[in-house]
Amino acid sequence: MASSVTALARLIYLPPSTISNPRPFLSPKLFFTLKSSYSPIVSSSISSSLNSSIPMSYDKQLAAAKKAAALAARLCQNVQKGLLQSDVQSKSDRSPVTVADYGSQVLVSFVLQKELPDQAFSLVAEEDSGDLRKEESRETLERLTKLVNDTIANDGSYKVPPLSEGDILTIIDSGMSEGGPNGQHWVLDPIDGTKGFLRGDQYAIALGLLDEGKVVLGVLSCPNLPLESIASQHQSAVNRAAAGCLFSAQLSCGTYMESLDGSPPVKVHVSNTENPEEASFFESYEAAHSSHSLSGSIAKKLGVKAPPVRIDSQAKYGALSRGDGAIYLRFPNKGYREKIWDHAAGYIVVAEAGGVASDAAGKPLDFSKGRYLDLDTGIIVTNRKLMPALLKAVQDSLKEEVLPSL
Numbered sequence: 001m002a003s004s005v006t007a008l009a010r011l012i013y014l015p016p017s018t019i020s021n022p023r024p025f026l027s028p029k030l031f032f033t034l035k036s037s038y039s040p041i042v043s044s045s046i047s048s049s050l051n052s053s054i055p056m057s058y059d060k061q062l063a064a065a066k067k068a069a070a071l072a073a074r075l076c077q078n079v080q081k082g083l084l085q086s087d088v089q090s091k092s093d094r095s096p097v098t099v100a101d102y103g104s105q106v107l108v109s110f111v112l113q114k115e116l117p118d119q120a121f122s123l124v125a126e127e128d129s130g131d132l133r134k135e136e137s138r139e140t141l142e143r144l145t146k147l148v149n150d151t152i153a154n155d156g157s158y159k160v161p162p163l164s165e166g167d168i169l170t171i172i173d174s175g176m177s178e179g180g181p182n183g184q185h186w187v188l189d190p191i192d193g194t195k196g197f198l199r200g201d202q203y204a205i206a207l208g209l210l211d212e213g214k215v216v217l218g219v220l221s222c223p224n225l226p227l228e229s230i231a232s233q234h235q236s237a238v239n240r241a242a243a244g245c246l247f248s249a250q251l252s253c254g255t256y257m258e259s260l261d262g263s264p265p266v267k268v269h270v271s272n273t274e275n276p277e278e279a280s281f282f283e284s285y286e287a288a289h290s291s292h293s294l295s296g297s298i299a300k301k302l303g304v305k306a307p308p309v310r311i312d313s314q315a316k317y318g319a320l321s322r323g324d325g326a327i328y329l330r331f332p333n334k335g336y337r338e339k340i341w342d343h344a345a346g347y348i349v350v351a352e353a354g355g356v357a358s359d360a361a362g363k364p365l366d367f368s369k370g371r372y373l374d375l376d377t378g379i380i381v382t383n384r385k386l387m388p389a390l391l392k393a394v395q396d397s398l399k400e401e402v403l404p405s406l
């Protein structure tokens, strides 16, 4: 390493003392500009030597991710307002949801590429343009294009000509990356918790960044999540409280929450409780997404007294990261394959707040395998003190229960 840094120092005329302690003399910006523009061999040997002791900064990517997820939330909120006003919940027509899912994906991809023009762009996202290209989707595509252009124009940050329908389709398909263990990949669920979105309940725009297969930052935009704890509130009271939370986390930097209207961020921490009797637990609102009977039996074995808090989407990870509850249990039907966009952002939001997520066998979640998580049975999330007892209760309950097949 010393020889690489010596060569770099000579090239850019840094003082000799920089060679033994390079980082303080290089602002993060200059350091990463140098790192990316210097020859690949030297730059990789510098970065691997430095990475072992100095954490990489993802500040710029985090700022872009927050902006993207907040703008997408605005589009989703507008669609959801219209959806509830037109009482479309009682109809089988799900097109407004589709418009919001696609619109959110377009805005996130658009903002990331505008904010980070010098970086290679790879996005693993839930939606693709296949259905939108069909003749019967003409009206949806028209409406989507207007919605996206109106949101960009109202925001005012980007002076660009309106996007065409063709642009919209192309941007949606920028999310078709396969991810994997090498390089950086954004991971996006443009609306996580579609059923909650339809009901007017919880949903999240979930955006994470993988670097060499590890989640290094995550943002959860939760437009309907109350700013105050939802620990034991009744759902109707929860719905009336001031809402709209943006969680953000970066590796080794903690987790922060701010309001979507722009209050200053506050650091959050998971519940510290070691006593299961004081712990409450989250699970899916939808019984089809996660076995309520299995989590009920686990909670009972563990000694949890409180009834489950059932909400949709990765808002559960956000709520857990600020200590609203201490446990999140997720046991989909046998055969259901979890996607990385359903957990990447939530995973780091909880981990940086002091929590831990694993599969039902206690293995850490592995985001490096492509679009799917390859895991055993379910996902469990809690604080570090409760994890051993939770894992035992999970394994004992799993022995007793056979999950239904899909």
Ligand SMILES: Nc1ncnc2c1ncn2[C@@H]1O[C@H](COP(=O)(O)O)[C@@H](O)[C@H]1OP(=O)(O)O
Pocket (backbone or CB within 6 Å): 189, 191, 192, 193, 194, 195, 196, 283, 284, 285, 286, 288, 289, 290, 311, 312, 313, 314, 332, 333, 336, 342
């Ligand atoms: N059959 C299913 N089992 C488990 N999860 C599902 C199923 N169908 C959809 N999902 C996904 O589960 C997540 C929400 O679950 P929950 O709200 O219960 O935590 C969403 O990512 C949702 O996808 P989507 O992103 O399309 O809404």
Ligand SMILES: [Mg+2]
Pocket (backbone or CB within 6 Å): 189, 191, 192, 193, 341, 342
């Ligand atoms: Mg999802």
Ligand SMILES: [Mg+2]
Pocket (backbone or CB within 6 Å): 126, 189, 190, 191, 192, 193, 194
């Ligand atoms: Mg989704």
Ligand SMILES: [Mg+2]
Pocket (backbone or CB within 6 Å): 126, 194
């Ligand atoms: Mg979906």
